[in-house]
Every structure is written in structure tokens, then in C-alpha cells.
Amino acid sequence: MPVPCDCCPTSGSACAVATVPFTGVAETAPQAGWNQTNLDLTIDNVTTSTTISGYTTTVGNTPSTTLEVTYTLTAPRGRVRGLRLWNQAGGNLNDADGLGNFNAEFYAGATLLTTLACAGANGAGPQTFLLPFGTELAGVDRVVLRNLSKLIGGSVAPLWRELQLVAFQTVFPCRRRSGVLEWYDEAGNQVANGEVVSCETADPFILPDLRMSGFFFGDDPTGTAENICAVSPIPSATTGWNAPVGGCYDPLPGNPTMTWGPTSSVVKEFANGPGNQISGAVVIQYSSLSLGPITWPTNNTMMEPGDIRISNPFAGGRRAVLTYLSGPAGSSASGTIRMEGGSNIGIHRTNLAAVPPIRWRLDFVSA
Structure with a gap:
């Protein structure tokens, strides 16, 4: 059970919409003026590093056109709900050097399942982009980012620290010596107690508007x-x-x-x-x-x-x-x-x- 060694596992399990780290990332189509920087750090499951990662550009605030950044998984994933982004990088995480708007294409093999329009914001906290209508995808093995824009026109941008898949998955409980109950996903990331629900939770309802x-x-x-x-x-x-x-x-x-x-x-x-x-x-x-x-x-x-x-x-x-x-x-x-x-x-x-x-x-x- 993926919980910290100083948190005693307890019986039972539940579910949550939690993150799944990608296992690979690469620039699969380049664009002049867009220079990748430490892209591998955006899949290391570390969100506290001050090393810059993402892209540097000399094209002002013009979104990319031909650039493709592909995130991959070793094994296909089911019940996929979207993406979670830790925007910004470097020593200041509130200076608007992160990703702005971008499109994320979800694939199962050669099949394009759907495209999600995302809008990155300034700030250090994680940002979650969910598929509309409560959609869940099966068999996702890669996500391709296109049409990347940045929040500012500076040349050291757009930067981001981490991108992970979001999926409905089993989470595991443990209890600290203080008596506090905590939950962790399969990658060992803590899940907020408020995110934890029964795996048989009520079905989502699609509100018409x-x-x-x-x-x-x-x-x-x-x-x-x-x-x-x-x-x-x-x-x-x-x-x-x-x-x-x-x-x-x-x-x-x-x-x-x-x-x-x-x-x-x-x-x-x-x-x-x-x-x-x-x-x-x-x-x-x-x-x-x-x-x-x-x-x-x-x-x-x-x-x-x-x-x-x-x-x-x-x-x-x-x-x-x-x-x-x-x-x-x-x-x-x-x-x-x-x-x-x-x-x-x-x-x-x-x-x-x-x-x-x-x-x-x-x-x-x-x-």
C-alpha cells in the first residue's frame, strides 16, 4: 500500500479523482523559436524544485502552431477524467511565466479520443482541468499538447513544473500517531480527505446548463x-x-x-x-x-x-x-x-x- 512509513495502514479503501504520473515526455514536433528546457522534470512527480522546466521562446505572446509535446504512459489508463498542472517554475511561482491556454489531445493507441481546452493560471497551486459532462476515457496511453500560449510575453516562458493525468481510482488510508486519518493514491501522493468518496458513489448528473x-x-x-x-x-x-x-x-x-x-x-x-x-x-x-x-x-x-x-x-x-x-x-x-x-x-x-x-x-x- 503506497503510504508513508510513519503512517500506519488501516483497513478499507475508497476512491477519489486523483493523479497518475506520466512515464515519458518528449517534443514530438518542433517549432522555430520554441526551445525545450528540462522537459523531463515535468514528469518527475516533484513540484517543489526551483529548476526551470518547459520552454523558452523568442516569439512574444504568439501561441505555438506546429509544436507538439507528447506525454506517455507505459500502460494504458482507464477512468481518465482530465489533467492536473503545476504551473510556473523557478524561484518565483507568481510571476506569470507559466502556460496560458493550450489544447490537450487524449489518445488510445492511434485513436484520438477527445480534445480538452485548458487555461493555465498564474500561481503555485495545482490546477485541475476536467473533461466536460463527467466524461471518463478508457485506454488512454498518451496526451499531446498543442497550441501552447504563455501568460506573459517574456522569453523565459512558458514554464511548468509538472503535468499529470487525473483519473477516478482507488485510494488507501493510513493513520498518524496523532490519530489523524490520511489518504494516498497509488503513486504515493496524499489525497485531501474532502476528495475521498465511496467507490460506489452516486452517479454524476449532467446539468443541462x-x-x-x-x-x-x-x-x-x-x-x-x-x-x-x-x-x-x-x-x-x-x-x-x-x-x-x-x-x-x-x-x-x-x-x-x-x-x-x-x-x-x-x-x-x-x-x-x-x-x-x-x-x-x-x-x-x-x-x-x-x-x-x-x-x-x-x-x-x-x-x-x-x-x-x-x-x-x-x-x-x-x-x-x-x-x-x-x-x-x-x-x-x-x-x-x-x-x-x-x-x-x-x-x-x-x-x-x-x-x-x-x-x-x-x-x-x-x-
């Missing part, structure tokens, strides 16, 4: 904070936002919205924007134009990383599940996520800068 409505956005002291970043999948329509920069949507003052087509899961984060500007409190609501509003049991206790809250039933007994993936503790001055009553979800609490992004995932299940 989803809208996030925002309130009190854009009234921060600088007018450039209170961003929504690292959104996956990319919304099909937005209103009340500036064009995304570095994977972040900066709101205009008022009530911005994001809309998706059919989906079973979305991931996003509330962030301070470039330069760690000062953000205040905002409120969001989720609804479906087809199925109506999503409401929540009132709970004003701030969520802790890993916490899960389940909506009231809607649309014939279906529910939304909100998981707080990462960010500050519930006791922090900034606050985190709370259910204020009805459809209102409060994010953040007071005007503060230099707060880690508040990242969450919203899933839809049929029971």
Missing part, C-alpha cells in the same frame, strides 16, 4: 481584485467581466455572471488578482436556466479545506456538492466559504491582500 451569478464584485479598494481564476471547464459565456488575463476574470463593478452548457462539475477559485490586490467579501449564486435555482441549508460556519457541503434537493431529487479544495483556514481573518441562506454562498469576508486563493469544486449528482 449552469449559471454563476455574482454580487458585490468589483467594489474592492483597487478595482482590480476579487478575480475568479483557474476556471475549468471554460465558461461558454460571461457578462460583467474584463477579458481574462493569466487565467483570471477581473470583474466590472456590479453583478457579473458565468454560464456553462451541459456539465457535471466545475472548478474555480476566488483570488486577489495580479500583485495580490485587496479583496473584500462577495456573494455567488448557482442556478440552471432549465431547472431553477440551487439552494443550500444555512450554515455560516466557515468551511475548512477538505470540507463538503450538499445542497437542498432540486430538479427531482438531484443535488449539488460543493468541496472546498484549498485555501486559508476557516479561522483566518479573510474567511473562506459559507452558506448564508437560500442560494447565497458567501466567499471571503474582509479587505485583505496576500491571501491564498479560495478554490472549490461544484459537482452534480443524481441522488
